[in-house]
Amino acid sequence: MLDLPRLPVFGWSSFAGPRRSALPSILDRDDVLLTTSGRAAIALALRALDIGPGDRVLVPTYHCPTMIAPVVALGALPVFFPIDGSGAPALDLRSAAWDTPARAMIAAHYFGLPQPMANVRAFCDARGIALIEDCAHALFGRSGERDVGRWGDYAIASLTKFLPVVDGGCLAANAGREQVPALARQSRIVQLRSAANAIELGMKHRRLPGLNAPLRWIFAGVAASRGNRLAHSDEEARFGTEEHAEGAAAGSDPTRRWLADFLPAAKFTSCASAWTRLIARHAHRERIVALRRRNYALLASRVTGLPGVRAICAEPPADAAPYVFPLWVDEPERIYQRVRKEGIPVFRWDEVWPSCPDLEGDRGKLWSTHVFQLGCHQDLSLEDVERIASALAGILADADRRTSRSWSDLTPAFR
Numbered sequence: 001m002l003d004l005p006r007l008p009v010f011g012w013s014s015f016a017g018p019r020r021s022a023l024p025s026i027l028d029r030d031d032v033l034l035t036t037s038g039r040a041a042i043a044l045a046l047r048a049l050d051i052g053p054g055d056r057v058l059v060p061t062y063h064c065p066t067m068i069a070p071v072v073a074l075g076a077l078p079v080f081f082p083i084d085g086s087g088a089p090a091l092d093l094r095s096a097a098w099d100t101p102a103r104a105m106i107a108a109h110y111f112g113l114p115q116p117m118a119n120v121r122a123f124c125d126a127r128g129i130a131l132i133e134d135c136a137h138a139l140f141g142r143s144g145e146r147d148v149g150r151w152g153d154y155a156i157a158s159l160t161k162f163l164p165v166v167d168g169g170c171l172a173a174n175a176g177r178e179q180v181p182a183l184a185r186q187s188r189i190v191q192l193r194s195a196a197n198a199i200e201l202g203m204k205h206r207r208l209p210g211l212n213a214p215l216r217w218i219f220a221g222v223a224a225s226r227g228n229r230l231a232h233s234d235e236e237a238r239f240g241t242e243e244h245a246e247g248a249a250a251g252s253d254p255t256r257r258w259l260a261d262f263l264p265a266a267k268f269t270s271c272a273s274a275w276t277r278l279i280a281r282h283a284h285r286e287r288i289v290a291l292r293r294r295n296y297a298l299l300a301s302r303v304t305g306l307p308g309v310r311a312i313c314a315e316p317p318a319d320a321a322p323y324v325f326p327l328w329v330d331e332p333e334r335i336y337q338r339v340r341k342e343g344i345p346v347f348r349w350d351e352v353w354p355s356c357p358d359l360e361g362d363r364g365k366l367w368s369t370h371v372f373q374l375g376c377h378q379d380l381s382l383e384d385v386e387r388i389a390s391a392l393a394g395i396l397a398d399a400d401r402r403t404s405r406s407w408s409d410l411t412p413a414f415r
Helices: 038-048 065-073 118-127 188-204 212-226 254-259 274-282 285-303 332-341 364-370 382-414
Strands: 033-035 056-060 077-081 104-108 130-135 154-158 169-173 309-311 324-329 371-375
Touching (some): 033 038, 033 274, 038 065, 038 130, 038 169, 056 065, 065 077, 065 104, 104 118, 118 130, 188 212, 188 274, 285 309, 285 324, 285 382, 324 332, 332 382
Parallel strands (some): 056 077, 056 104, 104 130, 130 154
Antiparallel strands (some): 033 169, 309 324, 324 371
16 A cells, blocks of 8 residues: 655655745735635635625536535525536536626636636626635646736635645735735644644654654654544645545535534634744745646656546646646546555545536536546655556556456356
C-alpha cells in the first residue's frame, strides 16, 4: 500500500524556491481576506450579497456538497445548472435554471484548470445576477485576459488544497462590491491545534529531517497524556468534508452533516489561524506552481493508453496550476474502492446535494461518479507519481483479468 499525502504537507521544502510566482495568485491581492475555509468564504460572500430566505442561487450539478451547504444554511434555494464537457456552465443548453430569477450564481474553475468566464460574466450582468467565482481549485492562474478571481463580484479560494495548512480559505471583493467586515480571531487552543496538526502531518510523512524523531516522541507523549491523538488523519485534520463526505455513519442525515459548519453563524465568521496566515505569506509559490504542473504532465503521459480511462484535459493550460489530475473512468465502481485502499491520493464527489436533478445534456452528475481526482500536489516526488501511475495500471489490469475470468467461467453455459 502506498503511503502518500493526499494534500500538501509541511516541511522544509515548503520554503524552497522563489516566494513569488510568475503565475498570479489570489494571495497576491492586498484586499484578500483569509477565512477558516473555502466554504466559509462562500457563506461570507452570500451574506455580503444579503442572500437570505427564499432567494435563489444558481449552483452547478458537479459540486462538493459543502459548496451548496452555505446557500441552504442562509435559507436560500439552490437551483442547479448543467455543465459541459470542459466543466463550464452549459449556457447553450435548454435548462429551467437559465430562466430562474436568481440573486447569485456560483461558477467554479474545476481541478485548477481555469474556465472561460467572459460569457458567464455577461450572462450574469444581463440578468442582474451577482457572480461568485469559485477558485477553490484555482489559487493560481489566469482566465482569458484576467487573473482568476477577477471575474466575479466576489471570489473565494481554499488554502488547504495548495498550502501545508489544515485550515484556511480566501475571500476577495471586486469592483463595486463592499469588503466583508473584519473577522473574529479563533481561540488560542484552536490556533494551537491548527499548527500542531500541520507540523504532525509533516513529521508523519518525514518532511522535517532533523526534527522528525524528536517530534514523534513529543506528539506520542502528548497523545498519551491526553488519551487520544492531537492530530488525526490527513482528511480529518483538513476538515475532509470539503473534499467529500465519505465515511459517514450509516443512516445519518447527510444535509445535517454538511450544514454543521454554518450553524451557528459564528462558525464561519472567524479568520484563518495564525499558522495559516504565516504560511500564506512565506510559502514559496513558484515551487507550488512548477511541481504541480510537472506532476500533472507526468500523470497524463502515464495514463495514456491505459484501458478504460482517459484524461479530462491531457495538458494543463499554460496559465494554470492544477489542483488535481482529473481522470475519467469508464467503469468507476469496478476500481474506486481498490484505488482508495491502495493508498493512491484520490477524491471523488460521489455525494451530491439531495435535490440535485438529472438534466438533459448535463455532464455534472456523470462526473460525480466517473471522474477521479488524482493528487498531483507539490509534495509528491517524481517517484511518488510513478508509483501512483504504476499502482493504477496494476489495478486496471487486474480488473480486466477478473472480468475475463468471469466471462470464461460463463462460457460453458452458452455452448
